[in-house]
Amino acid sequence: MARLFEKTVPAPPNEYVRVECESLKSFVSAVLSAFKVSEEHSRIVADVLVTADLMGIESHGVQRLKRYTMGIQVGSVNPHACLKVVKKSASTALVDGGSGLGQVTAYNAMEIAIRKAEEVGVSVVGVRNSHHFGIAGYYALQAVKHGMIGMVMTNSEALVAYTHTVGRSVGTNPIAVSFPTKNPPPVLFDAATSVIPIGKVEVYAKENKKIPLGWAISPEGKLLDDPKEVLTRKGAILPLGGFGEDFGGHKGAGLALVVDLLCGVLTGANYGKNVKHTTDKERANVGHFMLAIDIAKLTPMEDFLERIEEYKGYVKGLTKASEEAEVWIPGEKAWLTMETRKRIGIPIHKNILKELKEESEKAGVEFNIKVLKETA
Amino acid sequence: MARLFEKTVPAPPNEYVRVECESLKSFVSAVLSAFKVSEEHSRIVADVLVTADLMGIESHGVQRLKRYTMGIQVGSVNPHACLKVVKKSASTALVDGGSGLGQVTAYNAMEIAIRKAEEVGVSVVGVRNSHHFGIAGYYALQAVKHGMIGMVMTNSEALVAYTHTVGRSVGTNPIAVSFPTKNPPPVLFDAATSVIPIGKVEVYAKENKKIPLGWAISPEGKLLDDPKEVLTRKGAILPLGGFGEDFGGHKGAGLALVVDLLCGVLTGANYGKNVKHTTDKERANVGHFMLAIDIAKLTPMEDFLERIEEYKGYVKGLTKASEEAEVWIPGEKAWLTMETRKRIGIPIHKNILKELKEESEKAGVEFNIKVLKETA
Numbered sequence: 001m002a003r004l005f006e007k008t009v010p011a012p013p014n015e016y017v018r019v020e021c022e023s024l025k026s027f028v029s030a031v032l033s034a035f036k037v038s039e040e041h042s043r044i045v046a047d048v049l050v051t052a053d054l055m056g057i058e059s060h061g062v063q064r065l066k067r068y069t070m071g072i073q074v075g076s077v078n079p080h081a082c083l084k085v086v087k088k089s090a091s092t093a094l095v096d097g098g099s100g101l102g103q104v105t106a107y108n109a110m111e112i113a114i115r116k117a118e119e120v121g122v123s124v125v126g127v128r129n130s131h132h133f134g135i136a137g138y139y140a141l142q143a144v145k146h147g148m149i150g151m152v153m154t155n156s157e158a159l160v161a162y163t164h165t166v167g168r169s170v171g172t173n174p175i176a177v178s179f180p181t182k183n184p185p186p187v188l189f190d191a192a193t194s195v196i197p198i199g200k201v202e203v204y205a206k207e208n209k210k211i212p213l214g215w216a217i218s219p220e221g222k223l224l225d226d227p228k229e230v231l232t233r234k235g236a237i238l239p240l241g242g243f244g245e246d247f248g249g250h251k252g253a254g255l256a257l258v259v260d261l262l263c264g265v266l267t268g269a270n271y272g273k274n275v276k277h278t279t280d281k282e283r284a285n286v287g288h289f290m291l292a293i294d295i296a297k298l299t300p301m302e303d304f305l306e307r308i309e310e311y312k313g314y315v316k317g318l319t320k321a322s323e324e325a326e327v328w329i330p331g332e333k334a335w336l337t338m339e340t341r342k343r344i345g346i347p348i349h350k351n352i353l354k355e356l357k358e359e360s361e362k363a364g365v366e367f368n369i370k371v372l373k374e375t376a
Numbered sequence: 377m378a379r380l381f382e383k384t385v386p387a388p389p390n391e392y393v394r395v396e397c398e399s400l401k402s403f404v405s406a407v408l409s410a411f412k413v414s415e416e417h418s419r420i421v422a423d424v425l426v427t428a429d430l431m432g433i434e435s436h437g438v439q440r441l442k443r444y445t446m447g448i449q450v451g452s453v454n455p456h457a458c459l460k461v462v463k464k465s466a467s468t469a470l471v472d473g474g475s476g477l478g479q480v481t482a483y484n485a486m487e488i489a490i491r492k493a494e495e496v497g498v499s500v501v502g503v504r505n506s507h508h509f510g511i512a513g514y515y516a517l518q519a520v521k522h523g524m525i526g527m528v529m530t531n532s533e534a535l536v537a538y539t540h541t542v543g544r545s546v547g548t549n550p551i552a553v554s555f556p557t558k559n560p561p562p563v564l565f566d567a568a569t570s571v572i573p574i575g576k577v578e579v580y581a582k583e584n585k586k587i588p589l590g591w592a593i594s595p596e597g598k599l600l601d602d603p604k605e606v607l608t609r610k611g612a613i614l615p616l617g618g619f620g621e622d623f624g625g626h627k628g629a630g631l632a633l634v635v636d637l638l639c640g641v642l643t644g645a646n647y648g649k650n651v652k653h654t655t656d657k658e659r660a661n662v663g664h665f666m667l668a669i670d671i672a673k674l675t676p677m678e679d680f681l682e683r684i685e686e687y688k689g690y691v692k693g694l695t696k697a698s699e700e701a702e703v704w705i706p707g708e709k710a711w712l713t714m715e716t717r718k719r720i721g722i723p724i725h726k727n728i729l730k731e732l733k734e735e736s737e738k739a740g741v742e743f744n745i746k747v748l749k750e751t752a
Contacts, residue, residue, distance in 0.1 A: 179637055
């Protein structure tokens with residue numbers, strides 16, 4: 001039996017319970033349905049959120065449910081929205097999400113990309129008028145199920161200071177790229193183009209810990225080590241590569257800009273500071289970029305699968321920096337965490353569980369998440 | 377008249393001369409032709425090399441000419457090679473470079489990508505059996521001339537330590553993405569997925585300066601500040617994001633891995649340590665990945681051009697970190713440097729000029745580079 005591994009460990013453990021994954025999914029889906037989201041669409045959103053929790057990306061998991069139901073309540077998120085194809089060619093489409101749930105829009109946009117790539121080899125679907133869609137990697141993995149390479153980007157609310165500027169001007173604009181493999185896990189690169197996601201600063205604030213200098217700057221451009229100052233004084237996260245250009249900060253900022261151009265400017269969605277939060281009154285108009293490449297159109301699939309296994313072996317066989325070091329393939333930690341949590345349950349902070357209970361009451365839905373045990 | 381700006385300033389100035397750009401191009405082309413490269417192909421290579429010098433990326437400029445002529449002499453580079461399409465679909469092609477000059481192979485591969493994108497909207501061309509191709513941005517800009525977004529990647533000789541490992545295991549594997557604009561310059565992101573390129577370490581070594589801790593590690597995994605130790609003891613460059621995972625080093629390493637999978641594993645080219653140097657006896661078998669997106673297939677071109685100008689204005693208008701700070705759009709510095717050097721000449725180090733003279737003698741070609749003046 002595979003070893004138990006979790007990318008993120010519940011700390012302190014006595015503040016968490018473990019819940020059964022399928023019951024969590026059904027619950028989230030039921031809450032969304034109560035907010036007039038169709039059953040099919042509710043199931044998609046629930047699967048994206050719970051997959052994030054399974055993968056150890058709790059910041060993007062069910063703790064965000066409230067954000068989406070609030071978005072529906074304030075009228076920013078349209079629960080009935082259906083994707084509309086604005087323009088298409090043999091290998092491209094521009095789609096409008098109708099300000100619906102980002103997960104539903106992104107899922108369906110990637111399905112279009114997959115069908116087009118099946119026909120012609122490679123495809124791009126640009127998405128405008130969407131919302132925050134959770135983890136980018138989820139949609140990249142859709143392509144993997146069809147023997148394809150998936151590439152997914154989204155722009156997002158401005159939190160990052162562009163190089164040589166202060167203040168929040170660009171999103172953490174993540175890039176996800178996934179590749180099928182012969183043996184699981186598939187390769188899944190999924191990363192914000194900033195040094196860290198904002199969720200990490202929130203965790204440090206909660207735990208009263210200082211953040212390393214080089215993660216964030218004050219509105220005056222001073223490096224910050226107090227996470228609360230980052231959050232309350234509207235500090236900005238630094239791009240991957242950090243402050244200035246000495247360690248490549250302009251590369252991280254440049255990648256964030258490229259994502260904004262592909263997701264916002266190409267599609268006609270918002271960009272930079274114009275991208276709104278899910279719960280703002282004004283529609284968020286988030287943009288996404290989806291790319292699918294049908295591997296078999298370029299090279300026999302079995303050859304590709306042999307080569308990628310060889311590559312994984314190559315990386316795993318590199319000389320470790322220390323005795324205790326572990327060498328990871330992108331996506332491997334998330335995958336092991338998912339396998340572990342399917343067996344022993346998803347750790348949910350008691351405060352989040354309470355919030356979910358409140359959601360169930362608001363929605364008039366039975367609170368039937370199956371708690372397996374306290375983690376402590 | 378536009379102000380004079382150079383991304384890299386000749387230092388110390390008295391070691392440099394300025395040469396006229398077209399005469400440099402003709403000279404490089406003539407030398408390559410003497411090595412049995414066709415006139416058409418020689419002109420492509422010369423243009424790629426001189427464009428790098430014009431853009432202030434001297435590490436990839438004419439100082440590399442010797443590397444390519446040596447590659448031909450040792451038999452690794454085939455001067456007569458023609459690109460062969462191995463497999464194709466409506467929007468994809470896998471091509472074999474026949475171990476020819478990387479510049480020629482990449483140029484022609486991108487031309488195929490552009491034609492396919494013109495027909496169907498988006499295209500991918502995978503390239504195997506190529507060589508070092510110089511600056512990735514050159515090929516991305518080919519797409520821009522056709523109103524397209526270009527994305528270009530290449531793997532390269534191993535110089536970077538993958539996260540949690542020591543030694544040189546992956547290339548600096550650059551990514552270039554370019555976008556047309558209404559007003560020049562086009563947006564051109566072009567960056568190695570490592571903190572810095574190896575050329576920067578060489579410059580610090582030459583100038584007897586210490587490098588910042590966080591650029592490179594020793595074979596034992598110690599951070600290095602002596603550039604000579606990096607070069608002579610086979611130290612490794614760190615991925616963008618630096619050492620370990622605290623500042624996102626795993627993201628830079630993950631991007632390098634994604635580039636290796638797209639360029640090496642997808643195409644059947646070499647990857648990791650297997651990628652050979654241009655002058656090694658064994659064929660390098662470098663792999664490239666080319667993507668072109670025909671913007672007009674997704675959105676009216678004039679709308680896109682309006683939006684991207686707005687975006688440039690947005691970035692340029694952000695609050696500067698200090699009075700002296702300048703905010704740059706990716707590609708802007710290189711473009712201004714190019715405009716400047718077309719007017720006042722390209723600075724060439726006297727040692728490089730001497731090397732070029734030696735090349736002319738070896739090739740039996742007239743040494744007719746037009747020197748404009750000493751830079752001091």
